[in-house]
Amino acid sequence: MISYGQHQFPGKLFVVEGTDGSGKSTQLALLYQWLKAEGYPVFFSEWNSSPLVKDTTKRAKKRHLFTPATFSLLHATDFADRTERDIVPPLKAGAIVLADRYIYTAFARDVARGCDRAWVRDVYSFAVKPTVAFFFRAPLDVAVDRIVSGRPNLKYYEAGMDLGWSDEPEESFTIFQGKILEEYDRMVSEFGLTVIDATRSIERQQREMRLLISQHLEKRRRKNH
Amino acid sequence: MRCGCSSANTLRRGEEKIINQKHFYGTPLPGVEQEEYTGKLIVIEGTDGVGRSTHTALLRTWLESRGHAVLDTGMTRSVLAGRGIKEAKQGHTLGRLTMQLFYATDFIDRLENEMLPALRAGFVVLTDRYIYSAMARAELRGIDTAWIRSIYSMALVPDAVFYLRISSPQQLVERVLSSGRGFDYWESGMDLHLGEDFYDSFIEYQKRMLKVFDRMSSEYGFHVLNASRTVRSVASDLRRAVTKLIDEPVTSTEDNVSQLQVVRDKPTAAKSTVKALDLNKEAS
Numbered sequence: 001m002i003s004y005g006q007h008q009f010p011g012k013l014f015v016v017e018g019t020d021g022s023g024k025s026t027q028l029a030l031l032y033q034w035l036k037a038e039g040y041p042v043f044f045s046e047w048n049s050s051p052l053v054k055d056t057t058k059r060a061k062k063r064h065l066f067t068p069a070t071f072s073l074l075h076a077t078d079f080a081d082r083t084e085r086d087i088v089p090p091l092k093a094g095a096i097v098l099a100d101r102y103i104y105t106a107f108a109r110d111v112a113r114g115c116d117r118a119w120v121r122d123v124y125s126f127a128v129k130p131t132v133a134f135f136f137r138a139p140l141d142v143a144v145d146r147i148v149s150g151r152p153n154l155k156y157y158e159a160g161m162d163l164g165w166s167d168e169p170e171e172s173f174t175i176f177q178g179k180i181l182e183e184y185d186r187m188v189s190e191f192g193l194t195v196i197d198a199t200r201s202i203e204r205q206q207r208e209m210r211l212l213i214s215q216h217l218e219k220r221r222r223k224n225h
Numbered sequence: 226m227r228c229g230c231s232s233a234n235t236l237r238r239g240e241e242k243i244i245n246q247k248h249f250y251g252t253p254l255p256g257v258e259q260e261e262y263t264g265k266l267i268v269i270e271g272t273d274g275v276g277r278s279t280h281t282a283l284l285r286t287w288l289e290s291r292g293h294a295v296l297d298t299g300m301t302r303s304v305l306a307g308r309g310i311k312e313a314k315q316g317h318t319l320g321r322l323t324m325q326l327f328y329a330t331d332f333i334d335r336l337e338n339e340m341l342p343a344l345r346a347g348f349v350v351l352t353d354r355y356i357y358s359a360m361a362r363a364e365l366r367g368i369d370t371a372w373i374r375s376i377y378s379m380a381l382v383p384d385a386v387f388y389l390r391i392s393s394p395q396q397l398v399e400r401v402l403s404s405g406r407g408f409d410y411w412e413s414g415m416d417l418h419l420g421e422d423f424y425d426s427f428i429e430y431q432k433r434m435l436k437v438f439d440r441m442s443s444e445y446g447f448h449v450l451n452a453s454r455t456v457r458s459v460a461s462d463l464r465r466a467v468t469k470l471i472d473e474p475v476t477s478t479e480d481n482v483s484q485l486q487v488v489r490d491k492p493t494a495a496k497s498t499v500k501a502l503d504l505n506k507e508a509s
Contacts, residue, residue: 001369056309077326084320114255
């Protein structure tokens with residue numbers, strides 16, 4: 001089994017990370033359009049999207065079957081399927097893979113849920129190291145505001161209601177997101193995440209991303225010609 | 226008698242967690258409090274077709290007739306992931322890593338929601354296969370052993386592991402065929418492309434499986450039972466060993482505790498626990 005940091009593929013992997021409401025999915029969608037227009041083979045992969053695991057996750061969320069350990073393991077199962085199906089083969093083929101949420105989402109959430117930090121990192125050690133991992137950083141109140149105002153009610157696990165911090169979903173969500181943000185912040189240096197200030201304009205964030213990404217693409221183009 | 230149980234005091238050394246007579250292999254389960262588990266965790270291990278389910282059922286009936294409350298469990302029986310795994314195995318898109326993690330999810334769900342509550346309530350928990358089968362399957366599929374051990378380091382060290390052993394894969398074939406079930410795709414290791422057909426693949430896969438099990442047997446201190454014998458004699462050996470385990474009073478010394486080496490990513494068995502159960506090894 002090849003572990004994190006050891007994979008060598010001709011393709012490039014760009015991932016976006018950040019708390020809910022940080023605007024990362026919007027940015028990734030814009031990136032996708034741009035890369036397609038530029039003529040690159042682009043493959044998109046999303047968190048919680050494994051066809052083998054999706055139904056189990058959905059049912060478990062609905063029936064509140066998760067503990068912190070099984071929440072972590074089932075999401076790792078989903079991620080393993082994504083890796084084996086959607087990430088490794090396109091990278092081998094030399095494509096660009098764009099991932100909406102990656103292992104850092106699991107590290108942030110699972111540790112906030114009380115899982116052992118080293119254990120969770122071990123579980124995901126099979127993951128491919130991204131070419132660039134963008135972390136969209138928004139202050140806690142901004143992120144919470146974006147989510148709470150955009151949604152009629154927060155979901156049980158999303159709000160961290162399983163952890164018993166508060167009976168009030170909004171309060172529980174705020175506590176949970178605070179812990180998640182703390183975990184993200186400590187991962188910036190641990191994994192060399194590229195921080196994008198998510199409070200800036202959408203256009204400016206996108207420009208910044210394209211600039212960084214094109215550095216990696218030009219190298220590749222030159223090699224091919 | 227010798228027993229590998231710790232003293233009644235709850236000890237804590239570094240990362241490891243020792244709870245009365247029960248120990249975890251390493252990483253603590255998040256959100257699970259240190260508690261006293263008064264029940265017994267008994268594992269029946271062995272390759273496909275050795276009679277694990279027959280013996281689990283016999284043991285259950287016998288234990289219940291003697292007044293013990295029993296919970297039995299086994300792979301893919303979890304409320305959370307059982308159905309999902311079965312569905313995933315129907316297709317041909319289940320990857321090696323995905324499969325291991327799906328099984329781990331199933332295991333932890335049963336550990337947290339079935340086994341630990343039952344042990345807390347003083348039940349005898351009989352489990353048809355445990356982490357060893359899961360780790361052996363992973364190893365045969367080229368999965369990094371340190372990785373799979375780390376994942377299963379949340380497991381509880383059983384009070385005893387009975388390994389029903391049959392030395393030749395040919396003997397297993399006879400049993401598999403006579404049971405009327407026929408060859409199973411995964412139990413024959415068909416995903417590994419080891420042979421031309423089910424038979425060839427099964428023989429090669431089970432041969433490799435036996436090797437891994439034999440190695441684990443000494444590493445984790447399995448109590449080996451020769452399963453080539455009649456059901457009756459295997460069952461009677463099992464009963465004798467289980468009687469010892471359940472009925473004898475627990476003696477505890479600090480020395481025994483120090484024999485348990487708990488390493489986060491390399492589970493080691495409570496060998497001393499198993500020593501106490503070695504009584505019938507020669508007889509079998």
